[in-house]
Amino acid sequence: MADELLIRTEELVKVFPMGRSEVRALNRVSLDFRAGEFAGLVGPSGSGKTTFLNVVGSLDAPTSGSAEVLGRRIEGLSHREAADLRNRSIGFIFQTFNLLPVYTAYENVEFPLLLLRVPAAQRRRMVMDALEWVGLADRSRSRPAQLSGGESQRVAIARAVVKRPPLLLADEPTANLDAENSHHILRTMAALNRELGTTFLFATHDEKVIAYLHRKITLVDGRVERDEPLTPAAGRETGP
Amino acid sequence: MITLRLALRNILGTGIRAWLNAFIISIALVASSWNQGVVAGMDEQAARAARDLEYGGGQYWQESYDPYDPLTLEEAHSPLPEELRRLVNEGKATAVLMMQGSIYPQGRMRSILLKGIDPRQHVLDFPTSALSAAGAGLPALIGGRFARAVDLARGDTVTLRWREPGGAFNAEDATIVHVMQTTLAAIDNNQAWLPLDRLQEMARLPGAATLVVLAPGTAPLSAPPGWVFRDPDFLLRDLRELVKTKSVGRVVLLVIFLSLGMLAIFDTQVLAIFRRRREIGTLVALGFTRGQVVRLFTLEGALHGVLAVLLGAAWGLPLLWLQARLGFAVPPGTEDMGISIGERIYPAYGAGYILGVAVLSLAVTTVVSLLPSRRIARLKPTDALRGRAS
Ligand SMILES: Nc1ncnc2c1ncn2[C@@H]1O[C@H](COP(=O)(O)OP(=O)(O)OP(=O)(O)O)[C@@H](O)[C@H]1O
Ligand SMILES: [Mg+2]
Numbered sequence: 346m347a348d349e350l351l352i353r354t355e356e357l358v359k360v361f362p363m364g365r366s367e368v369r370a371l372n373r374v375s376l377d378f379r380a381g382e383f384a385g386l387v388g389p390s391g392s393g394k395t396t397f398l399n400v401v402g403s404l405d406a407p408t409s410g411s412a413e414v415l416g417r418r419i420e421g422l423s424h425r426e427a428a429d430l431r432n433r434s435i436g437f438i439f440q441t442f443n444l445l446p447v448y449t450a451y452e453n454v455e456f457p458l459l460l461l462r463v464p465a466a467q468r469r470r471m472v473m474d475a476l477e478w479v480g481l482a483d484r485s486r487s488r489p490a491q492l493s494g495g496e497s498q499r500v501a502i503a504r505a506v507v508k509r510p511p512l513l514l515a516d517e518p519t520a521n522l523d524a525e526n527s528h529h530i531l532r533t534m535a536a537l538n539r540e541l542g543t544t545f546l547f548a549t550h551d552e553k554v555i556a557y558l559h560r561k562i563t564l565v566d567g568r569v570e571r572d573e574p575l576t577p578a579a580g581r582e583t584g585p
Numbered sequence: 586m587i588t589l590r591l592a593l594r595n596i597l598g599t600g601i602r603a604w605l606n607a608f609i610i611s612i613a614l615v616a617s618s619w620n621q622g623v624v625a626g627m628d629e630q631a632a633r634a635a636r637d638l639e640y641g642g643g644q645y646w647q648e649s650y651d652p653y654d655p656l657t658l659e660e661a662h663s664p665l666p667e668e669l670r671r672l673v674n675e676g677k678a679t680a681v682l683m684m685q686g687s688i689y690p691q692g693r694m695r696s697i698l699l700k701g702i703d704p705r706q707h708v709l710d711f712p713t714s715a716l717s718a719a720g721a722g723l724p725a726l727i728g729g730r731f732a733r734a735v736d737l738a739r740g741d742t743v744t745l746r747w748r749e750p751g752g753a754f755n756a757e758d759a760t761i762v763h764v765m766q767t768t769l770a771a772i773d774n775n776q777a778w779l780p781l782d783r784l785q786e787m788a789r790l791p792g793a794a795t796l797v798v799l800a801p802g803t804a805p806l807s808a809p810p811g812w813v814f815r816d817p818d819f820l821l822r823d824l825r826e827l828v829k830t831k832s833v834g835r836v837v838l839l840v841i842f843l844s845l846g847m848l849a850i851f852d853t854q855v856l857a858i859f860r861r862r863r864e865i866g867t868l869v870a871l872g873f874t875r876g877q878v879v880r881l882f883t884l885e886g887a888l889h890g891v892l893a894v895l896l897g898a899a900w901g902l903p904l905l906w907l908q909a910r911l912g913f914a915v916p917p918g919t920e921d922m923g924i925s926i927g928e929r930i931y932p933a934y935g936a937g938y939i940l941g942v943a944v945l946s947l948a949v950t951t952v953v954s955l956l957p958s959r960r961i962a963r964l965k966p967t968d969a970l971r972g973r974a975s
Binding site for chain 2: 399402404405424425428429431432433437439441443445446447448456457459460461504
């Protein structure tokens with residue numbers, strides 16, 4: 346399973362119109378990711394990191410080239426199929442946490458399971474498991490407004506992993522967090538990667554994140570400039 | 586189901602704004618229902634008064650009679666045909682003879698209608714029995730409004746003048762034996778009621794009548810030759826027309842408040858979609874389809890309508906019920922509206938009408954919510970996640 350191909354992009358191009366001219370956000374990006382990876386896209390602002398995650402996450406269609414994610418061709422998906430793929434197989438973590446403000450922590454984590462029509466008893470167990478992984482089982486009744494940034498991001502992580510998706514996309518997950526909270530959530534994600542085998546793909550320029558990565562891909566102006574394996578410097582052995 | 590649940594949470598989470606929008610719509614619902622009830626109540630009361638005091642179960646008109654043309658009165662009388670006379674004798678009808686005349690209160694001449702009616706009749710519910718008062722010479726019964734207009738009171742005498750068939754004028758002093766208080770202008774304005782046999786003598790028309798009023802609830806015979814039967818519907822037509830013109834108010838109320846409510850909802854929706862772009866993007870990332878997002882926002886808007894109906898029921902129904910029980914005093918000046926109502930109006934609400942406006946407001950809120958929600962379909966999820974409008 347560890348060697349199973351999860352993502353393959355070939356000559357991926359994404360062009361955004363920009364007034365009269367255009368911006369080439371991705372320029373012939375060909376990358377493979379295997380199941381169980383803990384990889385990150387790094388690079389200066391505007392280099393195309395977010396755009397790559399969006400295409401892989403089926404939120405955006407490439408201009409040309411192809412992206413195969415979990416055996417599905419992203420270019421050919423209908424709206425409904427793309428929604429279904431995200432619903433079943435992809436978890437998203439955002440810089441701004443993006444919790445649903447009217448729901449409690451518990452309900453936020455439960456939400457993807459409701460979409461998947463998971464039966465109630467099983468749902469309850471899965472939600473509590475996910476909240477325990479991120480260390481927030483005791484805050485399940487809190488609303489997003491009552492949570493700190495670090496806690497919010499941990500709830501968001503629980504929401505992303507509760508359905509045990511094979512792929513998790515995290516765009517600048519630490520950008521709004523202090524060092525302590527950043528390390529906390531990174532340790533959590535590393536543990537989930539190890540224990541559940543979830544593949545993580547980050548977009549970041551945060552050195553703290555890079556310290557946890559197994560693989561670092563450097564993008565510059567929409568091109569892959571370097572793709573290198575890393576020996577994680579940070580304490581990956583500590584649990585969540 | 587999940588969209589409904591989320592919509593409910595979202596709308597209850599917006600707090601005061603949602604309730605304010607709903608409240609405005611609930612005003613439209615309640616005010617319009619109230620207005621409808623008042624008009625229907627007035628209609629009902631006026632129709633009842635007209636039936637009890639004037640129309641009975643319908644009227645047989647002498648064929649020349651035209652209530653809108655007093656000049657026809659000279660011709661509009663015939664001796665009662667056998668069939669009608671039998672109804673009268675059985676107490677199932679009463680005959681009325683009409684004739685033009687004039688009175689001279691305080692020396693000024695005033696044209697009035699002289700109406701003859703049997704003092705012992707029980708077909709119409711007004712005090713004709715006063716006309717059987719003994720020793721009054723020529724007794725006359727008049728309405729309160731007319732009494733005030735010509736400054737006559739019970740016990741006063743007044744000179745009546747009328748034209749006999751030959752063309753000669755005749756005159757006689759009449760005594761006001763009773764002033765009846767009635768809300769029905771048709772038996773009050775500009776007229777004096779006399780005993781039927783006396784008026785027949787004065788007009789030299791023994792046994793004649795202008796019309797015959799059928800007792801309410803009596804099955805009508807087919808009209809004898811020379812007479813026309815007018816059923817209650819026909820007789821109430823003018824009243825109904827009048828009431829209809831007064832219902833315009835309720836439509837205006839409904840339209841004004843409903844539009845205000847809709848404007849508020851539209852505004853709320855547009856704002857919500859703008860402010861909640863990131864949330865929309867998140868929902869899409871979590872696996873919502875665009876259709877589901879549109880449905881969510883439409884539902885949120887439509888729920889304002891549901892809140893409005895609940896809110897309207899909560900504060901409006903008790904109020905409407907109380908109003909129907911207590912009624913309210915007829916505001917001064919209403920007398921001149923031309924329909925007769927009691928001193929108090931008791932609204933008669935139509936359950937169908939109330940239900941109808943409730944359903945209407947639900948339908949309209951849904952449409953109004955759907956319009957801005959369609960913009961979501963044009964919102965790219967990636968832009969939405971960045972918090973950008975497309
Ligand atoms: N929706 C869009 N419309 C137009 N241009 C866009 C759009 N999205 C991204 N771009 C452009 O594409 C380029 C790559 O953007 P992207 O967001 O992928 O960069 P990034 O590497 O994630 O940057 P950052 O580190 O600042 O998040 C940038 O020049 C950006 O301006
Ligand atoms: Mg980015």
